[in-house]
Amino acid sequence: MTGRNDIPGLLRQLFGADAVIDAPDAMARYLCDWRGLYRGSAQAILRPATADAVAAAVRFCGDRSIGIVPQGGNTGLVGGATPAGDGSEIVLSLERLNRIRSVDPADFSLVAEAGCILAEVQSAAARANRLFPLSLGAEGTCQIGGNIATNAGGINVLRYGNTRDLVLGLEIVLADGTVWNDLRRVRKDNTGYAIRQLLIGSEGTLGIITAAALRLFPQPRQRIAALAAVDGIDQATALFSLVMEQIGEFVSSFEYMSGAAVEFAVEIVPGTRLPFDRPHGAYVLAELAAAFEEPPLAAAFERVLGDALEGNVIRDAVIPESEAKRSALWQLREAIVESQRVGGASIKHDVSVPVSAVPDFIRAAGDAIEAALPGTRILPFGHLGDGNIHYNLMRPPRISDDEFRGHGPSLTRIVHDIVASFGGSFSAEHGLGQLRRAEADRLKPPVERELMRRIKSAFDPGGILNRGKLV
């Protein structure tokens, strides 16, 4: 028997026992983010298995003014999928909506449900000799619905775009419990407002994505990477123009790693080493891919890097000959992330500016941080080809992690203000969630925040979807 306020009991009656989790132990992993920075509580975790069940859940919550927190793989970095602390909300996990509904190689598209793990979407495409290019560190855990709701970026944006550019259609449950089937698979459709675009990146505040039609691409038959050593960020940026002008159609990644970030990774992560005989100011990891098998890309890449060496744009370069060696270069890139995760307190910024402004941004931010807290380790790296820098800071040797964390808000304000002065974004990939909402109020034009509030009201007048996030 269930009482009027026994929400988990009512949910069990309506959705089945499999769909409801309310035992504290089992709920725990849905109630905090993977980094352990945000913790919330909830009346229950609800795991519907169909879009209709999601719609019923939304109506159930709407009738009772219960807040809903949509959750995918829970790998976000801004607390966007963590419920509030008051225990009033329901976490709606999409994990059971996990079917690939169809794959259409001739149309270069597939339809996947929101709870499909990103790596499974990649595999389904690969089995049909197609590429789904979205790729990021969490791909073994994150879900495609969450990728879309947060407009995920990753390492292939330069060539294939953000998640936004990979979505052809959506199936969405709206705040009134309507299922809107907008699962189109057309490349061109000018029949009204781009509402789909508004939902992409809306972090679960305007509707709940239950499935998506996704774009596929020809599967590369060859892939080649190079690590180039340069004096600094100016040369890295110059190399970008050179590579794009000569062999731009093949470039899928163009990653910048500051010398300091690499040094720190070598220091902290066992087995990390650089394939050069001396350290350099900065490094670029670029990857090319092509649909054709012949001629090999290596020759063209070597020619461009040879020109760059002669022109003093780069100091050294390696093009690994084996797949194992190519993947070792990416391990170096991953070691940077790892070193900043385990190497002590880290104050992270995920910013973007115009590509041409990256050198000036890095100089201006470096000067300002050094002035504010001398000795801070400045360890920038990121997707230079997108102008997207992970501008991360670690403590000066003389102070403790805790003391350093105390400087976080003021250091972040310094970095974001400089980003704003270059017309940049203070959250290039990661979104607003809980972490950056106040920063949006501070840095976005009031007119834009006002339009966001009006849009939120138009889509969710009762305010039940992901309260306290984004707007």
Add this chain to the structure above:
Amino acid sequence: MTGRNDIPGLLRQLFGADAVIDAPDAMARYLCDWRGLYRGSAQAILRPATADAVAAAVRFCGDRSIGIVPQGGNTGLVGGATPAGDGSEIVLSLERLNRIRSVDPADFSLVAEAGCILAEVQSAAARANRLFPLSLGAEGTCQIGGNIATNAGGINVLRYGNTRDLVLGLEIVLADGTVWNDLRRVRKDNTGYAIRQLLIGSEGTLGIITAAALRLFPQPRQRIAALAAVDGIDQATALFSLVMEQIGEFVSSFEYMSGAAVEFAVEIVPGTRLPFDRPHGAYVLAELAAAFEEPPLAAAFERVLGDALEGNVIRDAVIPESEAKRSALWQLREAIVESQRVGGASIKHDVSVPVSAVPDFIRAAGDAIEAALPGTRILPFGHLGDGNIHYNLMRPPRISDDEFRGHGPSLTRIVHDIVASFGGSFSAEHGLGQLRRAEADRLKPPVERELMRRIKSAFDPGGILNRGKLV
């Protein structure tokens, strides 16, 4: 002296004589569309020269509840820039906002005002050794602001995307007369709702675009086209997969021309000829481009077409060796458009379906049209790589143009219903404007139309922007 209701006089006082046109002769070209299908009237044509002046004009009209019709190059096909017939509105032409504000080759971006002619934007990019890839028939007349407001397509969508994909930032005058400077030049920005995306393709109903930051690409150093003869649409679609799988990164256009459309062009447009010794069921015009100079693309293209010939996917092919011959192939494509313009009454449909569904769509629509009005000349052609077919019809020999036009609404309904059954779009490139608004009410889900109305109210509560268009 100007009276209270002398709107042109008041506008002259506020904006200067250069900014106001109210002589009937001079107004005429702003009051009807270029095809002469829509005619309206207006109190005046206002031509502000700055974003602030546009904002002042919007406030002026808002205070008086005067409707505003934003107008670019006036090359649209759906009456979206033509005022109503009652003479109550003001046409706001962006033609004097025509400066390229900046070009940044290292960032692969430029900033152009809304009234810049598309061809001028292309030239500004080319002078900086960069490509602005948007390209369409009207490029010598249409304006970039109009391209953005209608999310224009064109011949390079397959490789570079729709206009939506080429816009980094916008400067917009909102319905309350605020200038919203969102002229960012960043590739990645996840700091809230994608309002910019909503404005792109909103046909002047949500705000007035006054400037845009646009993406540029490496300038191709070689370009090569091929014309392939195939038995029909099935083979054309099979060739698309083959080409994409082998040399997909180079393909900028993949155009389908039905044998009937080509035959009609040869019949109507003097000097049009096919480079084959016999007619075929259909033709594909594909174009490749690459940033690198060497090796030439011809060898790879020949290899793929050779495979297609051996596999009976194509019957014949030519790869022109000179630029003149390449451009002759495009003249053939243009002759199709021309023949349908001058060859008599034509009922046009700009539709899209998934690429893999194009053959079935063409068969189903052909059967239904033949059943409804036997002998109708069915002359489809279009951007097969985007699933976008211009499914155009001309009269059977036995009836008059006027009689044929009378069948227009019922034939269009047949075509659009079949498009809908394939999950397609009844306006792939051209938008809704006045022409397709009722069709949107008929074919879009009610929930989507309702969301559009709510969005319109959120952005333009007074309803002054482009009344009676889109929503």
